[in-house]
Amino acid sequence: MKSSLVTGGSRGIGRAICVKLAELGYHVVINYKGNEAAANETLELVKAKGATGEILKFDVANKDEIKKILGEWIETNTDKVLEVLVNNAGIKSDGLMFWMKDEQWEDVIRTNLDGFFYTTRLVVSNMLTKRYGRIINIVSLSGLKGTPGQVNYSAAKAGVIGATKALAQEVGKRNITVNAIAPGFIKTDMTEDLDEAQLKAMIPVNRFGTPEEVAHAVGFLVAKEAAYITGEVISVNGGLYT
Numbered sequence: 001m002k003s004s005l006v007t008g009g010s011r012g013i014g015r016a017i018c019v020k021l022a023e024l025g026y027h028v029v030i031n032y033k034g035n036e037a038a039a040n041e042t043l044e045l046v047k048a049k050g051a052t053g054e055i056l057k058f059d060v061a062n063k064d065e066i067k068k069i070l071g072e073w074i075e076t077n078t079d080k081v082l083e084v085l086v087n088n089a090g091i092k093s094d095g096l097m098f099w100m101k102d103e104q105w106e107d108v109i110r111t112n113l114d115g116f117f118y119t120t121r122l123v124v125s126n127m128l129t130k131r132y133g134r135i136i137n138i139v140s141l142s143g144l145k146g147t148p149g150q151v152n153y154s155a156a157k158a159g160v161i162g163a164t165k166a167l168a169q170e171v172g173k174r175n176i177t178v179n180a181i182a183p184g185f186i187k188t189d190m191t192e193d194l195d196e197a198q199l200k201a202m203i204p205v206n207r208f209g210t211p212e213e214v215a216h217a218v219g220f221l222v223a224k225e226a227a228y229i230t231g232e233v234i235s236v237n238g239g240l241y242t
Helices: 012-023 036-048 063-076 102-130 141-145 151-174 196-202 211-222
Strands: 002-006 027-032 053-057 081-087 133-138 176-183 233-236
Touching: 002 012, 012 027, 012 036, 012 081, 012 211, 027 036, 036 053, 053 063, 063 102, 081 102, 102 133, 102 151, 102 176, 133 151, 133 211, 141 151, 141 176, 141 233, 151 176, 176 211, 211 233
Parallel strands: 002 027, 002 081, 027 053, 081 133, 133 176, 176 233
Antiparallel strands: none
């Protein structure tokens, strides 16, 4: 059974990606950290597309949980081949660097950057054996240009972008592509406190994006026809930063 794993799949962009992968016929493994109700809502949306799925609770900021829970899932579900990994889980903890606390830096780096590393290292092993895979990392405009008040988040996402380009070169010969998608302002829980009316004036298309528009880009990169696209960062930002 061709399968996919989406970290942070319970809400927002992650949920939209799960639904898109369901439309493409994948069994969808929906990772979540704590909101089981939201994860089950995503699972129902996946099933409504005629696909199968399941929820899998682990914290991407905890390498021991990743190794134990995801590692055991991979070992016991040999019939479900993870062809697609979407590293979407992430957090922000904003503040000027001068006042930033140690835990703000450490939590953001651990979730956004370390989580990518430990999850991908586990999953890519079987992809190398099967000689096929699609790895897509959800990064950020902040990782491309840097955002004041987000030194931690910008550093983490820039790190994932660099890792994306490096890993793409390591695994390309095995028909595994590694790409990143950098959303701009997308209507999700993470942007609900922003002043859209004011900020949209900065965006050439004059609006915030939707999670479904980010998911569409994931669907494009997942396709077998996208096999010659790797090591790239695709911005989904309405022309905000080009």
